[in-house]
Amino acid sequence: MQPHDFWQELHPADTYDIRKSHTDFYPAILSDGRQLRLPIRPLSDGEHALASLIVNQASFAVQDALAVQLAEKLGPFKPDVIVGLPTLGLTLASAVARAMGHSRYVPLGTSKKFWYRADLSVPMSSITTPDQTKRLYIDPRMLPLVENRRVVLIDDVISSGTSIAAGLSLLAIAGIEPVAIGAAMLQSRRWVEQLTALGRHWPDRTVGVFSTPILSKSPDGGWNAGSEPRK
Numbered sequence: 001m002q003p004h005d006f007w008q009e010l011h012p013a014d015t016y017d018i019r020k021s022h023t024d025f026y027p028a029i030l031s032d033g034r035q036l037r038l039p040i041r042p043l044s045d046g047e048h049a050l051a052s053l054i055v056n057q058a059s060f061a062v063q064d065a066l067a068v069q070l071a072e073k074l075g076p077f078k079p080d081v082i083v084g085l086p087t088l089g090l091t092l093a094s095a096v097a098r099a100m101g102h103s104r105y106v107p108l109g110t111s112k113k114f115w116y117r118a119d120l121s122v123p124m125s126s127i128t129t130p131d132q133t134k135r136l137y138i139d140p141r142m143l144p145l146v147e148n149r150r151v152v153l154i155d156d157v158i159s160s161g162t163s164i165a166a167g168l169s170l171l172a173i174a175g176i177e178p179v180a181i182g183a184a185m186l187q188s189r190r191w192v193e194q195l196t197a198l199g200r201h202w203p204d205r206t207v208g209v210f211s212t213p214i215l216s217k218s219p220d221g222g223w224n225a226g227s228e229p230r231k
Contacts, residue, residue, distance in 0.1 A: 007058035021222030026051035051212040055156040067095030077180040079152040089155035124166040161191030181206040
């Protein structure tokens with residue numbers, strides 16, 4: 001597959017056998033059984049890899065499917081407002097808010113505007129930009145939209161949990177505790193430990209459209225679902 005071919009279409013259930021060894025893509029299974037081909041990204045140890053999703057490069061059909069299914073999973077939490085994490089989480093959060101019938105959503109940001117306040121910000125890093133530490137801000141003008149409301153925090157992928165932890169910390173500064181966390185993809189289970197450290201209830205309040213495992217190199221040179229690499 002060419003890089004631009006990924007994330008462009010959904011395939012019927014059981015099109016690909018997830019138990020087999022995979023080469024250039026991993027077939028993730030959505031909530032409704034359909035499959036989405038994700039590129040495989042080898043980790044630095046050369047023995048493990050992850051499946052990758054970049055939601056703002058996905059086709060509109062895939063984006064819509066992910067948003068609708070995530071909205072269905074978040075429905076029982078009865079959110080009043082959706083809050084999106086930058087950068088890729090903003091695409092999904094906007095679409096989920098629309099799918100839930102909301103008129104708007106609240107985006108967090110990493111680009112400081114002159115009216116932003118330092119006391120309404122926290123440091124933020126990402127697994128995809130490990131050498132960059134930014135600050136995560138909430139626009140103070142948006143606070144009336146989230147105060148005393150049922151808030152859901154959304155990112156596109158939850159991997160290590162670092163970005164979500166920053167979002168939770170920022171909202172806590174503003175006196176807000178989300179009723180749930182949502183994502184298109186829950187990437188392995190590495191995020192559980194970090195979110196549990198912030199509150200034992202968070203893993204149970206975290207939902208995704210699909211999950212992907214850590215992949216391990218197989219004897220044939222492909223990749224199979226395997227155990228978490230040792231730290």
